[in-house]
Amino acid sequence: MPFALSVHGLTKKFGNFTAVENISFDVEDGKFFSILGPSGCGKTTLLRMIAGFYRQDGGTILFNGEDMSSVPPNRRPVNLVFQNLALFPMMNVFENVAFGLRRRGEKGSGVARKVNDMLERVGLPDSGEKQISQLSGGQKQRIAIARCLVLDPAVLLLDEPLGALDAKLREHMKVELKTLQANVGTTFVYITHDQSEAMVMSDTVAVMNKGTFEQTGSPQELYHRPRSSFVAQFVGNNNRFLIVPSRDDGGAPAGLYAGRFSFILDDACRSLQDGIPCEMFVRPEAMVIEPGSDTPGFNRMPVQVRAVLFDGGNSRLLVIPEGTEDEIVVMLPQTGLYDHIRAGDRIMVGWDPGISLCFAGNGGKPYDER
């Protein structure tokens, strides 16, 4: 069984700038595949090449095993949901959904039946006569998707379609999109810069940076076992410590942080070279406030609380390890245990070395989402 979409060695250059460099991946039929990356990483260029709007400088694109590298967009079995949706304001909802069918030369009752079926499927059965301007943001979204799905494409491409929605509706649409995809069984390729969208909806996520895929895997894999410093910072939240690896007396790996704290490192960090600075990551949710002294093998560090960031179940503490300028985020469980903590307090935080991750090199600047 061939893959719904297969991309081999895809490359695109704009002048001297390589926007997409030698990317290869396969998407199985019926899967939800996301490409996650910061703005400017080349993900839109990649998508436009798959849709056919850009001609690649190298590589091939196959749909269901058929090479479509030189086929123009209007004859590819793939449809794109645009970032701004691009619904046709000069037509009503029915005509928008029927547009692709009419371009195929379909006529009469067949068109009406397919369009009405599709409108029902996306939950807007009686909106055919409405004008585009009469629809709400979420409804426009669904019509834009219906307009593509009615053509039964091999792959549906989505270019950050939730970007323009407000936060509440975006949360809702995430779930709805996932359900819709599961129902229709069409292969979705979704690009976004929002890691939460990618994680919630996808079967597989590819993290893209500077024109290449850094890592491809399930959301769980990316979260628990990132293979690069970039993925560790981009997927989920992470605290970054610059450490200098060394060995303790028993020869086990250890890391010196800020010249004053010595951390126990996981065995996975054994390959790091002693004396060469590297990055260590510990997720906020993996950090424990005031760990009991009866847990041996824990890393502990005295910190000063700079701020309590209350956000319901997502509350955090912003703390500064003593004697440093770094800011560390620690999850603050709302169990009542830690309600006494105030800004300015000195507390201990700790974590199990087994869940910390290390990457060689100091990675330059930390990734900044802004």
Added chain:
Amino acid sequence: MSGRIRLNWGFLFFFLPVALWLLLLIVLPHAELLRLSFTSSRPGGFTLQNYMAFFSEPIYWLTFVRTAFYSVIVTFLVMVIALPVAFYITKVARVRAGGFLMVLILVPFWVSELIRVYGWIILLRESGVINRLFTSIGLFSRPIEMLYNDVTMIMGLVYTSMLFMVVPIVGVMDALDDSLIEAAYDLGASKTAIWRTIIIPHCMPGMVSGGIIVFMLVLGSYLTPNLMGGKNSLWFTEQIYNQIILYFNWNQGAAFGFLLLLLSSLIIWIALKVTGQNLGEVVK
């Protein structure tokens, strides 16, 4: 209270010139022309003879129909040429090149219409540039008169009115989101289908307002049909000119003037009805 008085003065200040302009240059002359068209140079009261003369003399109403027909054709041709030109300026050329192209379209209009028409005459006449070039390379065995026929006149009218169609269409086409074109392409539309279903419906208000301007300009133009069409291609404005200036028959000229006004209003009304636009939307 004082604020209200000042507001009224301000309103008057801006309104008065407009009112005077409308009254003195539009309403009064037309009222007088209307009166003239229903009277005769000979003593006597109300008469319909000026309008009767139009229908009884074939040369008059034939010129009238010709003028209307050719004006529609010119408007249509200008539209057909202006659409791709506007598309190139707004969507294909880069931003700065687009501005430069607009200037290129505008520049010829810095020269008066008379000079531009003489430019055509220099190119097209029997001893003109084109004839000399083609006879010297052996394409023509002898010079051909290219002036004073319908085709040349229509070409001249298309050329003189192009700007007035390109500018409004560029305006609306600029507002067309590129992603709509891409979306149509992505959904399987061919290039002609994209023009038919997306670009032209979107540009309709600009096309109609440009069409009205061009149609009225062409219908009422005198210089270009006269100089490029000559005696072989009579235009209705020439009939009005002849009546008033040559025959000194103001009454007949006035009647012709009103018939022309009626004609342009009627055709524009039909065009608006056919395209489903309304005047308020179009002039916005």
